[in-house]
Amino acid sequence: MQSLPVRRIPRLSPFAAVRRLCLHAGLAGALACAAAPSLAAQQGQAQDYQPEVGQPGKDVIWVPTPDVLVEKMLDMAKVSPQDRLMDLGSGDGRTVIAAARRGLTAKGIEYNADMVALARRRAEQAQVADRATFEQADLFETDLSQADVITMYLLPTINEKLAPKLLDLAPGTRIVSHAFGIGDWEPDQTERVNDDCPGYCTAFLWVVPAKVQGRWSMQGQPLVLEQRYQLLTGTLDGKLLAQGRLAGDQISFEVDGVRYGGTVRGDRIEGTVPADGSRPWTAQRQ
Structure with a gap:
C-alpha cells in the first residue's frame, strides 16, 4: 500500500496568519479585515518594545533603578508578605516584580502604555503576575491610601508636589525614594550601596507620622x-x-x-x- 505524502504546514507569523484569513473571508470579510495588517504589525511592535534609558515620559525621563538598590529599598521598608506596595512611575516593572517575589501584593503606576505592557509581560515571565499588577495612570490622580509601602524614583520637584498627599497617608506608611528627597522633610533613614550600582546609589526612607500638633x-x-x-x-x-x-x-x-x-x-x-x-x-x- 502506497503511503501518502505528508503535507507540512508552514508556521505563520501573526501578520501572515491574519492576512490569510482575510483573503479567504470573501468581500465582506475582506472589507472588515482591511485594517488587520496594520493591527498585527502594531501587536508585533508592542511585543518587541524595549525602552531606552533617558527616553522622555510625562513627568520624568526613564532611568531604571539598579536591581541591587531595589533590594536595598525593600529592605529599608522592612517589607513583609502582608504589605501592599505601590511603585510610582513603575517603568519596566522591576521594583513591583522584586516585591512580588518576596510575597507582597504590589502594583505599579505608569503613564506610558508600552511600559505597562512590557512590565506585565515581565511579571508573567517571572511567574508573579498574580501578585504584580500594573495600571496605566497618572500618579497625581492615583489613590495611594491602600498602600503600606510607596516606592519611587522621581524628580525632587515631583516628590515635593506629592508631599501633601504622602503626609495624608495612614501613620506608619513607609515611603522609599531612590536618589531624591521630599522637599524639607528630613528622611528617617538614608542608605547607600556601592557594589553593582553605576550612579545615584542612595535611597531614603520616611515613615508617615501621626498628626499630633x-x-x-x-x-x-x-x-x-x-x-x-x-x-x-x-x-x-x-x-x-x-x-x-x-x-x-x-x-x-x-x-x-x-x-x-x-x-x-x-x-x-x-x-x-x-x-x-x-x-x-x-x-x-x-
Missing part, C-alpha cells in the same frame, strides 16, 4: 505639642520637651530627663513612663 491634657497636666513632620517640640505642664519624635503612630519625648513613650490612637495617646517602663499615662486632645 495641638493641645492635649495628660491626666490633668497641659501637654502642648508643636510638630514639624516627625519632629516634636512643646511643653508638659510648662516644662520643655526634648528629643520629641514620631515614628508612625509611636511617640516619644523627654521631660526633666524622664523618657515618655506612647501610641497615638486618633485623639488619644496611651503610653508608659519611662518609655520602657510600666507606669501608664494617657493624653486626650483638647
Whole structure:
C-alpha cells in the first residue's frame, strides 16, 4: 500500500496568519479585515518594545533603578508578605516584580502604555503576575491610601508636589525614594550601596507620622505639642520637651530627663513612663 505524502504546514507569523484569513473571508470579510495588517504589525511592535534609558515620559525621563538598590529599598521598608506596595512611575516593572517575589501584593503606576505592557509581560515571565499588577495612570490622580509601602524614583520637584498627599497617608506608611528627597522633610533613614550600582546609589526612607500638633491634657497636666513632620517640640505642664519624635503612630519625648513613650490612637495617646517602663499615662486632645 502506497503511503501518502505528508503535507507540512508552514508556521505563520501573526501578520501572515491574519492576512490569510482575510483573503479567504470573501468581500465582506475582506472589507472588515482591511485594517488587520496594520493591527498585527502594531501587536508585533508592542511585543518587541524595549525602552531606552533617558527616553522622555510625562513627568520624568526613564532611568531604571539598579536591581541591587531595589533590594536595598525593600529592605529599608522592612517589607513583609502582608504589605501592599505601590511603585510610582513603575517603568519596566522591576521594583513591583522584586516585591512580588518576596510575597507582597504590589502594583505599579505608569503613564506610558508600552511600559505597562512590557512590565506585565515581565511579571508573567517571572511567574508573579498574580501578585504584580500594573495600571496605566497618572500618579497625581492615583489613590495611594491602600498602600503600606510607596516606592519611587522621581524628580525632587515631583516628590515635593506629592508631599501633601504622602503626609495624608495612614501613620506608619513607609515611603522609599531612590536618589531624591521630599522637599524639607528630613528622611528617617538614608542608605547607600556601592557594589553593582553605576550612579545615584542612595535611597531614603520616611515613615508617615501621626498628626499630633495641638493641645492635649495628660491626666490633668497641659501637654502642648508643636510638630514639624516627625519632629516634636512643646511643653508638659510648662516644662520643655526634648528629643520629641514620631515614628508612625509611636511617640516619644523627654521631660526633666524622664523618657515618655506612647501610641497615638486618633485623639488619644496611651503610653508608659519611662518609655520602657510600666507606669501608664494617657493624653486626650483638647
